[in-house]
Amino acid sequence: MKRLAILFIIVIALSSCTTLQAPTTLSQVKSGLNCIQYKEGMIWNQISQVMGPPDIAPIPEPSTDLSKNTRIYRDKIIIFYIEMREVKEEGKVRFQEVVTNIEFCKKK
Amino acid sequence: MLNLDDFIKKAEGKLRVYKDFRLQADKNITEKLTLCIPDMHLLERGPNDDFLDGKSEYEERFLGLLDFLLSLRQEEGEGLEIIQLGDMFDLWQAKWNTNMIVATYPNIIGLLDHMITVYVVGNHDIDLVRWYKDKGETFGRRWRHYSKAEGRLRAMYEHGFQADFANNQDSLLGAIGREVTRIVGMMEYIHPDIDVILGSTWDSIVRAFNKYNVFTPVRDPQGFNSHEYLRFYIDLLEKYNRGDTLDQFGPDEVDLSLAVIGHTHVARLVKMPKNGRIYYLMDCGSWVNGGHEIGAISGKELAIFQWG
Numbered sequence: 001m002k003r004l005a006i007l008f009i010i011v012i013a014l015s016s017c018t019t020l021q022a023p024t025t026l027s028q029v030k031s032g033l034n035c036i037q038y039k040e041g042m043i044w045n046q047i048s049q050v051m052g053p054p055d056i057a058p059i060p061e062p063s064t065d066l067s068k069n070t071r072i073y074r075d076k077i078i079i080f081y082i083e084m085r086e087v088k089e090e091g092k093v094r095f096q097e098v099v100t101n102i103e104f105c106k107k108k
Numbered sequence: 109m110l111n112l113d114d115f116i117k118k119a120e121g122k123l124r125v126y127k128d129f130r131l132q133a134d135k136n137i138t139e140k141l142t143l144c145i146p147d148m149h150l151l152e153r154g155p156n157d158d159f160l161d162g163k164s165e166y167e168e169r170f171l172g173l174l175d176f177l178l179s180l181r182q183e184e185g186e187g188l189e190i191i192q193l194g195d196m197f198d199l200w201q202a203k204w205n206t207n208m209i210v211a212t213y214p215n216i217i218g219l220l221d222h223m224i225t226v227y228v229v230g231n232h233d234i235d236l237v238r239w240y241k242d243k244g245e246t247f248g249r250r251w252r253h254y255s256k257a258e259g260r261l262r263a264m265y266e267h268g269f270q271a272d273f274a275n276n277q278d279s280l281l282g283a284i285g286r287e288v289t290r291i292v293g294m295m296e297y298i299h300p301d302i303d304v305i306l307g308s309t310w311d312s313i314v315r316a317f318n319k320y321n322v323f324t325p326v327r328d329p330q331g332f333n334s335h336e337y338l339r340f341y342i343d344l345l346e347k348y349n350r351g352d353t354l355d356q357f358g359p360d361e362v363d364l365s366l367a368v369i370g371h372t373h374v375a376r377l378v379k380m381p382k383n384g385r386i387y388y389l390m391d392c393g394s395w396v397n398g399g400h401e402i403g404a405i406s407g408k409e410l411a412i413f414q415w416g
């Protein structure tokens with residue numbers, strides 16, 4: 001019984017350790033990635049040079065012209081840069097996280 | 109309306125009459141300078157992109173033409189009509205659809221749109237009118253276009269696949285033709301000019317059969333045909349002139365003399381008298397595999413030019 005209890009504690013302890021993640025910095029994550037920052041109006045070629053050709057290029061939607069397109073990547077990494085912004089809710093000061101920057105990344 | 113001599117002058121040496129394809133029709137065909145850009149077959153570059161044909165200067169050459177046409181549009185305004193005769197995109201061989209072709213050639217597609225080009229659909233880009241058939245979306249493509257002079261229709265513009273039994277997209281043979289093209293397109297990854305070689309071989313076979321008049325000995329006893337689609341188009345123009353069509357035009361509105369097409373990639377300008385009238389067929393050539401032709405019509409003047 002005693003042995004079984006020790007084994008049970010070891011299993012629980014080991015499985016807990018595996019779920020813990022070592023702290024990772026943004027620069028450590030980005031060291032294995034090629035990233036590009038999104039800005040409205042940026043040239044498509046800048047994106048495709050970093051991300052490569054898209055995985056899906058759907059046909060244009062009706063009621064648009066052929067120059068309005070969408071391009072889809074699967075299994076890519078997106079980095080959101082987040083900041084706290086002060087807002088007023090019913091006259092009270094509150095805070096919300098907002099996105100200030102987006103980077104699209106591909107593994108090197 | 110700018111006449112063809114002034115049009116040539118404005119191009120400052122970039123335009124020359126292709127072979128001797130210039131003639132005067134017996135009546136006015138247009139009231140605007142009308143320029144026709146034939147098959148372009150734009151693709152996502154790569155070895156099967158016949159527009160580029162492995163030579164980046166071909167894109168520059170075409171952009172040179174478009175820059176010239178844009179300046180002409182600014183000078184002539186409504187007095188200029190630009191028609192793209194279909195097969196602008198090669199959707200039979202594209203990896204996706206128009207999407208990544210637009211990414212490859214944004215200047216060309218942007219300039220053509222900016223100049224308010226009339227787009228006719230070809231067999232290689234017929235999907236544009238099929239994708240959203242139920243919703244009536246054609247992305248500005250039309251089956252056929254007309255021009256008027258003296259209040260009546262005088263010229264008809266269409267791609268030309270309608271006259272080609274092996275490429276008519278409403279027939280089984282046309283569907284087979286599309287699959288053959290796909291296979292040849294894949295073979296271009298092995299040998300980029302395989303399409304040209306096979307095309308020339310096929311043309312030689314057809315020419316030999318035509319020469320000995322195998323197909324139509326009763327109808328063409330003279331055994332010579334200056335253009336393989338001439339009879340098809342004369343029949344079509346006559347049908348229109350009789351009012352014998354499902355279109356909205358009555359015989360009073362129609363007096364067609366000219367059909368303008370692309371599709372064959374071989375520029376020709378031919379005329380043929382029939383039933384007391386003279387009919388004309390202008391085949392504008394192509395912008396693939398080194399062909400750089402445009403068709404031009406101004407009043408009675410008809411010509412095919414080469415650019416560059």
